[in-house]
Amino acid sequence: MKDIDRYLRIADNFLYEGKILSIEPYGDGLINDTFRITTSEEAPDYMLQRINHSVFRNVAMLQDNIRKVTGHLYERKKAAGETDLERKVLRFIDNKDGENYIYDQDTASYWRMMAFIPDALTYDSVTPENAYKTGLAISRFHSELSDMGERLGETIPHFHDMAYRLEEFRQAVRADKASRAASVQGLIEEIESRAEDMTAAERLYAAGKLPKRICHCDTKVNNLLFDKDGEVLAVIDLDTVMPSFIFSDYGDFLRTAANFTAEDDPDTEKVGFDHKIFEAFTEGYLEGAKEFITPVETLMLPFAVRLFPYMQCVRFLGDYINGDTYYKIKYPGHNLARAENQMALLKSIEKYDKDGAMASFIATCIRQPDNV
Ligand code: ADP
Ligand code: GN1
Numbered sequence: 001m002k003d004i005d006r007y008l009r010i011a012d013n014f015l016y017e018g019k020i021l022s023i024e025p026y027g028d029g030l031i032n033d034t035f036r037i038t039t040s041e042e043a044p045d046y047m048l049q050r051i052n053h054s055v056f057r058n059v060a061m062l063q064d065n066i067r068k069v070t071g072h073l074y075e076r077k078k079a080a081g082e083t084d085l086e087r088k089v090l091r092f093i094d095n096k097d098g099e100n101y102i103y104d105q106d107t108a109s110y111w112r113m114m115a116f117i118p119d120a121l122t123y124d125s126v127t128p129e130n131a132y133k134t135g136l137a138i139s140r141f142h143s144e145l146s147d148m149g150e151r152l153g154e155t156i157p158h159f160h161d162m163a164y165r166l167e168e169f170r171q172a173v174r175a176d177k178a179s180r181a182a183s184v185q186g187l188i189e190e191i192e193s194r195a196e197d198m199t200a201a202e203r204l205y206a207a208g209k210l211p212k213r214i215c216h217c218d219t220k221v222n223n224l225l226f227d228k229d230g231e232v233l234a235v236i237d238l239d240t241v242m243p244s245f246i247f248s249d250y251g252d253f254l255r256t257a258a259n260f261t262a263e264d265d266p267d268t269e270k271v272g273f274d275h276k277i278f279e280a281f282t283e284g285y286l287e288g289a290k291e292f293i294t295p296v297e298t299l300m301l302p303f304a305v306r307l308f309p310y311m312q313c314v315r316f317l318g319d320y321i322n323g324d325t326y327y328k329i330k331y332p333g334h335n336l337a338r339a340e341n342q343m344a345l346l347k348s349i350e351k352y353d354k355d356g357a358m359a360s361f362i363a364t365c366i367r368q369p370d371n372v
């Protein structure tokens with residue numbers, strides 16, 4: 001069977017409107033396989049997605065989380081009088097049994113369908129102007145999910161748990177399945193020399209000093225949709241929405257947004273921390289978050305800016321050492337290039353922050369106006 005016929009047959013499990021005209025691969029996600037479906041005039045276009053089942057082991061839980069999150073976001077925005085909700089909240093399409101995913105025997109995969117958000121743009125980088133708006137949008141996302149009564153499952157256990165990620169990494173180095181560990185010894189040492197510092201959040205959590213809240217846990221720039229004026233329309237890619245440290249979304253966004261180049265640029269000379277983006281995003285985020293963020297969470301923001309390039313370096317290098325089994329790659333050394341890029345970014349951040357520049361800037365954002 002031709003691929004197109006296969007996808008058509010899969011799409012036909014869902015209660016979509018209109019007649020399908022074409023199905024094409026779409027986007028640059030590293031995890032799922034995404035296809036854009038165009039339909040005849042009146043009907044909306046759609047996205048068909050193969051869910052990466054080796055990453056998301058419990059698809060029923062994943063799709064249940066997504067139903068709860070999109071339902072809650074929709075109701076919150078509606079209650080606040082927002083309009084154009086079809087472009088602001090992802091809408092998943094049910095099948096005939098009222099489920100928002102299917103298992104397809106032929107492809108041995110899980111699939112889901114959602115409405116395509118029209119006239120929206122994705123970027124891999126931001127300008128200082130839209131970094132501010134993005135900060136506001138991420139804090140709004142946190143605040144909208146803060147009163148969600150229903151509990152969410154952990155779709156990837158220990159997802160942002162740095163202590164766990166390091167153990168997983170060390171195991172990969174010991175197993176050395178692809179015989180690559182010796183060739184990246186220098187990078188392994190750079191990682192190990194920072195391990196104690198980078199696991200501070202887990203210790204604070206264990207001591208009851210740092211809370212977890214519902215977060216997105218994958219706020220890279222291309223998981224946001226913007227309108228043509230640079231306003232954030234929707235936060236997408238909701239697979240990892242789960243309880244985590246609130247600073248995850250702050251730090252992970254800056255990991256991609258405040259790097260002068262793409263996360264996989266092999267030319268580490270081009271990598272560097274753009275403090276203008278850091279400042280604009282921080283101002284926007286704290287403008288919205290000052291209502292709910294605690295002093296400890298605020299104190300941890302500079303830590304988060306370092307943590308996410310570090311965590312991503314550990315994850316990319318671990319995948320390289322394992323023989324590239326997790327992230328999609330375009331060439332054999334792709335994961336190594338990504339890991340080197342993230343280490344270069346971390347070093348640039350460390351240099352910028354050596355005298356506490358980030359904490360000083362954050363303090364200027366949350367300082368209350370003097371009473372007059
Ligand atoms: P992955 O988990 O593989 O990153 P995403 O859900 O982020 O998958 O989808 C990949 C890309 O497809 C996104 O970066 C975005 O450009 C685009 N996309 C996903 N969902 C929609 C949608 N509903 N409307 C418009 N574009 C979308
Ligand atoms: C993956 O799905 P995508 O491409 O938006 C990954 C993130 C990483 C990111 C690095 C479920 O995000 O955790 O930060 O790649 N998602 C998962 O680019 O592992």
Ligand code: MG
Pocket residue numbers: 029030222223237
């Ligand atoms: Mg994505």
